[in-house]
Amino acid sequence: MTLSNSDMSSKPGTKTNGGRGLELVFRDVTAHIGPKEVLKDVSGMVKAGQLLAIMGPSGAGKTTLLNTLAGRNPLSSGEITLNGSKINKSLKRKVCYVLQQDVFFPNLTLKETLTFAAMVRLPDSMSRKEKLEKVNEIVDALDLTKCLETIMGDMWTRGLSGGEKKRANIACELITDPLMIYLDEPTSGLDYSTAFSLVQTLKTYARQHNKTVVATIHQPSSFIFYQFDSLLLMSEGESAYYGDIDKVVEFFGSVGMEMSQHYNPADFVLEKLKEDEKTRKRIVDAAYDQRKKNEWPTMLRGSQNGRKIENVPSSVLKDDADKSKRFYDKINIIKRFRSKPKEAANDEEDPGSIHMSLMELDEIDNGAMETVIDKKRKWPTGFLTQYTNLTIRTFRQSKTQIFNRFKVIEAVTMTILVSLIWFQLPRTEATLRDRMGVIFFMSMNYGFTPLFDTVTSFPSERMVINKERASGWYRVSAYYLAKMTSELPLILAQPLVFGTIVYWSVGLNGVSAYFATLGTLFIHSIAGQSIGLFLGIACMDIRRAMTIATVCIMTTMLLGGFYTRHLPFWLSWLKYISFLYYTFHCLMSLEFTDAPPVLCASSTNISVSQFSSCLHQNATTIPSHEVLQFFEIDWPFWQYLLPLFIFIIAFRIAGYFVLRFVQRPH
Numbered sequence: 229m230t231l232s233n234s235d236m237s238s239k240p241g242t243k244t245n246g247g248r249g250l251e252l253v254f255r256d257v258t259a260h261i262g263p264k265e266v267l268k269d270v271s272g273m274v275k276a277g278q279l280l281a282i283m284g285p286s287g288a289g290k291t292t293l294l295n296t297l298a299g300r301n302p303l304s305s306g307e308i309t310l311n312g313s314k315i316n317k318s319l320k321r322k323v324c325y326v327l328q329q330d331v332f333f334p335n336l337t338l339k340e341t342l343t344f345a346a347m348v349r350l351p352d353s354m355s356r357k358e359k360l361e362k363v364n365e366i367v368d369a370l371d372l373t374k375c376l377e378t379i380m381g382d383m384w385t386r387g388l389s390g391g392e393k394k395r396a397n398i399a400c401e402l403i404t405d406p407l408m409i410y411l412d413e414p415t416s417g418l419d420y421s422t423a424f425s426l427v428q429t430l431k432t433y434a435r436q437h438n439k440t441v442v443a444t445i446h447q448p449s450s451f452i453f454y455q456f457d458s459l460l461l462m463s464e465g466e467s468a469y470y471g472d473i474d475k476v477v478e479f480f481g482s483v484g485m486e487m488s489q490h491y492n493p494a495d496f497v498l499e500k501l502k503e504d505e506k507t508r509k510r511i512v513d514a515a516y517d518q519r520k521k522n523e524w525p526t527m528l529r530g531s532q533n534g535r536k537i538e539n540v541p542s543s544v545l546k547d548d549a550d551k552s553k554r555f556y557d558k559i560n561i562i563k564r565f566r567s568k569p570k571e572a573a574n575d576e577e578d579p580g581s582i583h584m585s586l587m588e589l590d591e592i593d594n595g596a597m598e599t600v601i602d603k604k605r606k607w608p609t610g611f612l613t614q615y616t617n618l619t620i621r622t623f624r625q626s627k628t629q630i631f632n633r634f635k636v637i638e639a640v641t642m643t644i645l646v647s648l649i650w651f652q653l654p655r656t657e658a659t660l661r662d663r664m665g666v667i668f669f670m671s672m673n674y675g676f677t678p679l680f681d682t683v684t685s686f687p688s689e690r691m692v693i694n695k696e697r698a699s700g701w702y703r704v705s706a707y708y709l710a711k712m713t714s715e716l717p718l719i720l721a722q723p724l725v726f727g728t729i730v731y732w733s734v735g736l737n738g739v740s741a742y743f744a745t746l747g748t749l750f751i752h753s754i755a756g757q758s759i760g761l762f763l764g765i766a767c768m769d770i771r772r773a774m775t776i777a778t779v780c781i782m783t784t785m786l787l788g789g790f791y792t793r794h795l796p797f798w799l800s801w802l803k804y805i806s807f808l809y810y811t812f813h814c815l816m817s818l819e820f821t822d823a824p825p826v827l828c829a830s831s832t833n834i835s836v837s838q839f840s841s842c843l844h845q846n847a848t849t850i851p852s853h854e855v856l857q858f859f860e861i862d863w864p865f866w867q868y869l870l871p872l873f874i875f876i877i878a879f880r881i882a883g884y885f886v887l888r889f890v891q892r893p894h
């Protein structure tokens with residue numbers, strides 16, 4: 229009724245050219261989520277080149293089982309082995325996990341997405357050409373060639389279709405040539421023909437490349453159902469059937485539940501499990517009885533309810549002598565690598581090539597060996613490769629967000645408006661407040677725009693980053709550094725282009741002050757970006773981040789030194805937390821240091837001047853430094869500038885730590 233080892237290994241048409249694959253065996257797997265026992269004594273196995281479907285009603289524990297098998301969820305008891313060895317870090321690297329949600333950067337094309345995955349996930353020992361060849365191979369295998377130049381898209385921008393996106397999701401995982409592929413509901417959300425074609429493609433790929441495939445599946449059609457080799461039926465965390473997929477109907481028949489003709493077997497078994505508690509119990513009990521019978525693979529005939537688990541048959545493990553020889557061979561490779569000078573990083577035996585050679589070798593369940601391997605294999609690529617590729621990707625993704633058509637229109641409109649309102653502003657006491665106004669406006673505009681742009685950019689890419697971090701694609705530090713630097717040119721472009729136009733249109737203080745103003749605005753924009761980045765990381769939710777950013781901007785603006793210069797004494801310290809306060813004072817300092825004098829109010833028909841210089845007889849001008857004194861801008865320029873650097877450093881460091889230690893992917 230159910231299947232045996234030999235049954236599973238000799239399916240007709242099984243063509244294995246992918247080397248020795250992985251055989252997954254899980255016995256009496258029990259797992260908890262919090263105090264709740266979500267999996268109870270679940271057993272099964274799947275051989276290389278074959279597909280196991282995990283099915284069951286909603287809440288049956290399919291995803292939990294998949295997570296547990298993939299090592300993403302802790303095991304409470306039982307055993308999971310791959311080729312007879314317990315799952316360890318090095319084995320985990322031969323496994324890939326395709327999430328149910330297809331999360332990507334929407335503005336990148338499929339080609340850019342896959343190229344990025346290949347560049348950061350394949351070892352540095354492979355050349356760019358080899359990595360691109362790998363991409364082409366996967367694209368061919370998954371039939372994605374025709375949409376390589378299409379953007380991934382999202383709910384707002386049209387891009388790849390649902391089926392293509394799912395294939396793209398799988399392709400990103402297959403890039404590393406994993407031996408074991410876990411898929412969480414790969415067909416959900418797809419129409420029948422797309423789902424069928426996807427499962428067929430997977431089956432062909434598994435057969436041809438000797439991959440082991442385990443997928444949770446939700447109400448498949450009978451055609452899709454029979455594409456799988458074996459089935460594990462789950463119900464309330466328990467196993468309700470495990471065996472050949474084409475024997476499940478027979479199994480149900482044996483417990484007195486006959487399926488009428490033309491019924492979809494997938495629907496039939498699910499309906500029976502959901503019928504009532506008595507029926508469900510009958511099926512589960514029959515499945516447990518089945519386990520004790522001889523038809524079950526020996527290695528799965530473990531116990532339930534705490535009885536002793538049988539050991540994995542020795543035939544599954546490699547011959548001991550052979551195993552120990554291979555172990556020492558590996559140690560020798562590592563020793564040779566270690567004795568090589570650092571410059572040999574790109575030579576044949578660089579860490580990458582060891583990584584590859586070890587990936588191809590069979591695993592050894594030896595603690596010392598694992599430690600050596602894991603040290604070398606923590607990341608698939610070096611920091612520089614990760615940083616470079618992440619920078620290129622973030623730049624491509626961010627440029628449409630930060631510098632899109634609407635943003636350009638907005639910036640041009642504001643620039644024209646500001647230039648016209650304050651055009652060639654006369655340098656008089658009467659227009660002093662206007663001059664301060666335009667300076668304050670520039671500070672606000674070039675600080676708050678990058679703050680808003682970055683505060684939204686991080687939460688929007690959170691899911692992609694979490695997915696990639698959970699699969700160990702790259703270091704958080706490489707991502708963070710890339711994020712900061714790749715967006716910099718886009719953020720600095722605004723003050724450079726539009727700040728320059730405004731500066732000369734208004735007629736601010738000369739050439740040398742122009743360069744200093746531009747430099748200050750750059751630092752100011754970077755401070756705004758740093759605060760935005762921190763808020764985006766800390767909140768991880770666009771709406772919350774926007775709310776906090778708005779409060780932050782309003783506070784910063786009120787305390788910036790333009791609207792009020794005389795805060796109540798018990799509140800006056802608050803102005804020091806506003807980065808705008810420092811920039812505004814920097815720019816004021818530049819505007820009125822070594823600058824032409826300001827005409828007195830009396831010379832322009834305003835009877836009373838506020839400046840002492842104008843009260844002298846025949847005096848017509850106010851020296852610039854008196855303007856600074858009048859507004860109590862009495863620190864040296866660098867003293868106003870320094871806190872901006874402190875803002876940049878503090879927020880960037882805080883952002884990194886929150887991202888690394890607080891916002892970990894689950």
Ligand SMILES: Nc1ncnc2c1ncn2[C@@H]1O[C@H](COP(=O)(O)OP(=O)(O)OP(=O)(O)O)[C@@H](O)[C@H]1O
Pocket residue numbers: 261262264266284285286287288289290291292293
């Ligand atoms: N954090 C949690 N705390 C308590 N119970 C949980 C938690 N997460 C999941 N569960 C429970 O674990 C059980 C199995 O969940 P799981 O997601 O594995 O089911 P599933 O079969 O994949 O369901 P679906 O088909 O609806 O996705 C469910 O009953 C669910 O309510």
